[in-house]
Amino acid sequence: MKSLFNTEAHQEILERMDALSEDTKGQWGKMKVGQMLHHCQFPLKIALGRYNPNNKPNPMLKLMGKLFRKSLYNDKPWRKGLPTAKGLRVTEDKNFSEEKAKLIALINDFHQEKNKEEWDPHPAFGSFTPEQWGQMQYKHLDHHLRQFGV
Incomplete structure (x- = not known):
């Protein structure tokens, strides 16, 4: 699985x-491109400790999270139209240029953490290895870039 910590995968994204x-x-889906760019910032901000969703997962979501966990970083692409967590949904219009610049900055910030050994646990899915964090970030971005045909 590609990782956003890998220089070639980072450049590809x-x-x-x-x-x-x-x-x-x-x-597929309902988001416009500016909304997608804003949405893609959330997982990077969570990983970098810059965003903590207020909504704590209920016990059923925690169980589903444990079942879904490996799909966050394995080689199998996510299916189209997966539901978005409540705290990560974007429904208002967003400025394309601004959101693109913010997302690129976050992608670069995350890539710069490639040698970081200790990561805070994900608020919904728990602890991950550095390798898994890099793979998850790549996979999420890949999913949404495929959604928009690039």
Whole structure:
């Protein structure tokens, strides 16, 4: 599985981001491209300790999280139209250029942490290895870039 800590995968994601434009349409789902760019910031902010969703998962969501956990970083692509966690949904319109610049900065900040050994646990899924954190971030970005055809 590719990792956002890997230089080649990091560069690939940035090149795919560069292929997006304000007019890029999603191939599935309800988000517009600016909303997707904003949404993709949340997992990176969580990993970097810059965002903690207020909503704590209920016991059923925790159980589902344990079952879903390995799919966060394995090689199997996520299916189209997966539900989005309540605290990570974006329904209001977002400025494409601003959100793209913010996301690129977060991607670069995350990549710079490639040698970090200790990571805080994810608020919903618990502890991950550094390798798993890098794979999760790549996989989430890949999912949404595929959603927008890049």
